[in-house]
Amino acid sequence: MNTTAQSPAGGEVLRLPTSQIDPDGIERIGFFHASEVATLADIIASDGQLEPILIAAPAPRSKDRRWRLVCGRHRLAACAMLGIEVLARVVTGTLVELLRMQTAEQIDRRDMTVLERAAFVGRRAEMLREKAINEAGASNDQGLGGRPKKLLTDLSGVSPSIVAQLPKKVEIAPPPLPGVPKEELEADTAAVATRYGWAAEVQEEFGLHYRKMHRLLTIYRGLIKPFRVEAEGIAHCRIANNADALLQLAGKTAPARIKALQWLAEHPEAKTAEEALVALGISSSKGVRDADQQEGESKLLTRAASNLAGLTPSTWISWAPRLAETIKPSALKAVRDAIDARIAAMEGR
Structure with a gap:
């Protein structure tokens, strides 16, 4: 039987069999790391589940009457692995509000990789665009994936104090990469600018400054949005935390991006995009970027200088x-x- 308690936030907290919760009840924005579940299960087995997951009631008219998971995919999987009930807090709201809860909880995490943060920030920007369209009474005939409405790429309605903080005109960003849809990226960025500005509000909401925000939105639009499955395949790889490498991939042609993402998923130790591009014959580079080579040589020189400094004068003479x-x-x-x-x-x- 389910047991209930009262959470500090005022929402009902239940202890539920994990089978009663649908992990895909609403859109999953973040990535699932199967490798982390066993470690988390050990912690829960030792210390208990300290933080409830968030769940919502079944969607109206849905045949699946299970609770919908909002936040806590790894905690749910860990409890399922242990064969124990999961502590879950019930939350309510529209689908957009539930997605906002999911992004809000995750954006504050300091251990997220660049790829993960791009997934949450990019999806949050899309929700802001949809909100702006609805508030303006405009219809979004083609959905968020279609051509963005002019009202979201035109900054004429934005306060001068906000516009002053942006680069000139709607160059609200560096020139977009060839593989990234320019209009979509501008619309995402303008939506966030219109809603929050680029001052204290954006820092508070996302913890990001303008240029970093734009880089994350570029990664989202170039890799995660069009190639969700392939992007999730590299979520556990070293390259997932290399912003420059992800941006380099985002600028390639669609076939090249797919092949590179698949190759990187099979080679989790790779840390640069160039390694994948060279292995696939897409790039004629030697496979090591100049910056990486210089960094490696710098470390070698530091170690060599330290070792040589320890030699005695007589050793230097004989050597x-x-x-x-x-x-x-x-x-x-x-x-x-x-x-x-x-x-x-x-x-x-």
């Missing part, structure tokens, strides 16, 4: 011929000139 042989021929003159310059400085010449 000098070997050192000269180790230096690449093309760099010999540069090293010689640097040594001569140091000797001259020490001798006061």
Whole structure:
């Protein structure tokens, strides 16, 4: 039998068999990490479930009479794995309000990857666009996936104080990447600008400054929105937290994006887009970006300098011929000139 309690927020809290909750009762915005469930199950088995999941009543006229999950997919799965009832708080609201609860709970998480944050911020921006359309009394004939209404890409109705904080005109962003729909991205960004501005309100709502917001919306529009299944496949990979790599992928052609996302899902250790693009023959690069190569060489030089500093003068003298042989021929003159310059400085010449 279900047991009830009263939550601090005033909503009814139930203990329910996990089978009575539909994990896909409403749209799932975030990604599911199966690898995290076992760890979470261990914590719940040891300490109990400290935070209830959020559930809503079945949708009107739905044949499935199970509760709909709003937030807490991993906690629900962990309790199912343990074979125990789950602690669930009942919330109410329209579908948009329930989705807003889902995004609000997740956007505040500090451990989210770039990919996850892009999923929540992008979906939240779409909801703001829909809200603006409804408030303006305009019909959205093609839905949020269609051509955005002019009212959301035209900033003429936005207060001057907000517009002043944006780059000039509707260049409300850097030039969009080739693979990202320009109008949709502008509409998402303008919707957030119109609703919140880019001052304290946006910081409070999303915890993001303008340029970071735009980067996340670009990732959402270029990768997550059109390729949800493939994007979820890399949610557990290293590249999921590499914003530059995700942006690079977002700018590729649709076939290239799909193939790269599939390759990355099979190679979770990869951390750059270039690795996938080279492996697939899409890029002719050597597979290592200049920035990555420079970073690697910098670390090698730091370690080498630290090791060499520990050598005694007698070791340096005996090792000098070997050192000269180790230096690449093309760099010999540069090293010689640097040594001569140091000797001259020490001798006061």
